[in-house]
Amino acid sequence: MKNNLVELPISTRDGKFIARYSENGLAELNFPNAKAFVAPKRSKGGPIPARIKNWHRVTETALKKTLNGKKSKLPPLDWNGATEFQKSVWRQMLKISAGKTKSYGEISIAIGKPKAVRAVGGACGANPIPVLVPCHRILAANKKLGGFSGGLDWKRKLLATEGVKLTSA
């Protein structure tokens, strides 16, 4: 498997995100995780293909708008290697509009496997593109916050920005 991903930073008021692009589109987006943060080494000397620059521009706009609770056009997403199950889950998440939420249970029903709630949680955690693929809009059954692999702080902040009310916790 070739790992020719191009890394590009995106500076926002919430920190610097790292976007990774493959030949097919946006493959990964990372939170400005202060600790595990590694300075992006943009494709060793190689020039960045024009289409990637173009995607990056779209990604940057989309990310900033999303951080402001607005929806926006997304760049092509490269779900390379993902299983059909995961893609189904992520597709459902993309349908959630800003300010709205769904539960893991609702997602599992939407993909025709009402009992696969736990698997949905797993797929969520495996989501390589947080924020743009709104895994943060997925709440536990009774509108509880649930968990978030990118850090609960982010989930809270993102939901607060979108005006979502949480039942508790």
Next chain:
DNA sequence: CCCACAAGTCGCT
């Protein structure tokens, strides 16, 4: 209210 348990699916060891 809090704890324990089981169930469907994926990915890592």
Next chain:
DNA sequence: AGCGACTTGTGGG
């Protein structure tokens, strides 16, 4: 093959 993961519903103390 076994276990944990961003869960959920049920049962008991």
